[in-house]
Amino acid sequence: MEFIEAPSPNFEPRKGPPDMIVLHYTGMRTGEEALARLRDPQAKVSSHYMVEEDGRVFRLVPEERRAWHAGRSFWKGETDINGVSVGVEIVNPGHEFGYRPFPDAQVAAVIALVADIRTRWSVDDSRIVGHADVAPDRKEDPGELFPWKRLAEAGHGLWVEPPAAPGAPLGEGEEGAGVFALQAGLTRLGYDCAPSGRFDEHTAAVIRAFQRHWRQERVDGIADGETRARLIGLLRAAA
């Protein structure tokens, strides 16, 4: 794996080895602009790597150090996601500046990078996630155009093929055992979604994050039969 060294001063020590990978998009107009910000001491943000649209990979922070990419976040009970993860920024203007498909060369580089990171650290498939997965109320990246399926086909991350899935959709405002079971499943997968039995605004945000990752054809915050069937399939795959 070839890297372009572009050190960022924005890091600190970590307490232990990383066991998660968090993927982002940069959400800025250009890669140069994003790279400058990730290296700006004033900005106080960084990531371990940034992958350009042409497939070049910049190394900003050593993996042994804690970079500042995830902010307030949660996965499987862990709230210090920066402390336990390797952060990868993928250049894309994002939903704010013109979200567009990730080019082939860029996706190939991300796949190679994830494979490379996993040769050094023990990272389970269920711990390769997007920023939106760990911060669903605040973040949308890397979003519904990121080819999680292709990453999974290369051997990295969880995926499940669309199962036949009847069943009434669950949406905001609904209450009951079905909502409780849905929230329990989302929590088991890793999301911050403590079961209450009430389908509130936060639950809808978690469903949107789930859909951006695992049900990309439909990002609407409504847990239709297929969304729920995919969740069950993923829990089986993760078990």
Ligand SMILES: [Zn+2]
């Ligand atoms: Zn992000």
